[in-house]
Amino acid sequence: MTGAASAGPPSASAALPPASAGPRPALRIEGLHKSFGDLEVLRGIDLEMAEHEVVCLIGSSGSGKSTLLRCVNLLEEIDSGRIVVEGDEITAKGVDVDRIRRRIGIVFQAFNLFPHMSVLDNVTLAPRKVLRLGRNEADARATELLERIGLAAKRNDYPDRLSGGQQQRVAIVRALAMQPDLLLLDEITSALDPELVAEVLNLIRELAGNGMTMLIATHEMSFAREIANRVCFLDAGRILETAAPAEMFSAPREERTQQFLQRVIEAGRL
């Protein structure tokens, strides 16, 4: 199953940005360490992403994918290292974390919609309270976004009336409403019934097509192969291997990567 030729967004083979390409990377992570008590979850992560690039993080559960995303969003305090977004070091002392989080959207595995608010209010809360948009403008913008994902009719419903796939798409739109520079996706299809996965992945494909810079932790290997510009294999808190998807999935260099992908294939997931 090496479908390298068939898959890939337009830029996948043409523009593989080397680590220092471009004037200013969208995201640069240097020597990131993070421990929870005695457990060292991230043991020196270095990663650079160009604007409009899509990078997928793969690896077994517990390898540090989610923690890495949560660190980039400053939901976790890091122990050492630097994270630089669009030239601004967000891990510097005294930065306003709330300002930074506006520029970095994150979508969670369990959606985390606000259950006491309608779909529309879920989407408009941050634009109204953080960007100080008026109710009418925020509603108009949110409705437009909801129309694009075909859920404008559901805007006055509460999240528990929606299917998992619909909830996750609302969660994505909620993050997009803040017009982030960078979108982090944390295993966003892992909690979905299989038949609902496609509608969410289609939305991500569309975002990639529009040039959204995305860092994606995923177990969907075929999706990663199709959408990513680069794939990083995380193992025990380190990026063990980074490669273009075609290479990663057909000829992984590291033994650990081979073992991991072998298990994935045996499970019928690739």
Next chain:
Amino acid sequence: MSIVGGPVDTGDLIGLAGRRGPRRSRRRIPPREAVRSTVIALVSTVVVLGALALAITSSPNWPDVQHAFFDGEIFAYSLPKVVEAFGTNVSLFLIAEVLILVVGLLLAVIRGLPGPAFFPLRMIATIYVDFFRAVPGLLIIALLGFGIPALDLPGVPSDTFFWAVIALTLVYSAYVSEVYRAGIESVHWSQEAAARSLGLTRLQALRHVIVPQAVRRVIPPLLNDFIGLQKDTVLVSTLGVVEIFRESSIIKAAKFNFTPYIAVALVFVLITIPLARLTDWLIARDRAAQESSR
């Protein structure tokens, strides 16, 4: 006091597919068995109550007790008077309830503030809650109601009603803050993560995301505390405020008869039972909503 509605994980809230908890365990009772158990319940109730009534009314001093506590004429005389005096209790607990809801929430939020910078605030709030939960309400009422007006400070009200409201607020806000706190802690941390990730400040996340969900969950236990507050308004009688209990005591002393107390008890029963049923109904509705969202 338990938080009705309980800690709910996000899985339940958002209706993750494929997860079904055990359904209600109450077994269905077949109709014939139902009739039989109703009859048994009825018969045993009649027997127990009858035996009790017989035991009381056949006691040697029953006629005296009946006259002292259940005098129909005095009851009819005192009921309108105590109902009128109950207006004071009503204004006491209505004003205090509003203050309690605000102060209690404030305390709960302060106790949840993170980081070393807020340590002094957290400490003060904790001492406040510990102190006012520990000291009997009657003592707080007496200390404030008699003590502060006696200081005769300029600009400080000496009105006993005012200090009664303050005392009740101090005591009950300590209890209510714990109810709020349990509610706030029952909201899954991922809700705060979602709010903060959108750029909301900690206070905005509390205000718009955490507290609204917490308050919904704690309404039944809050109502429960308010039933306690309504009853505790009679403690204010010790300050000389003419409320329902004070009024009934005046009649008792004048008529040398305890029947006014029975009238007071009746007023409280009539006002409390609807509130208790409302609380039960809210709890049942919460549970139904939770089960339907599974």
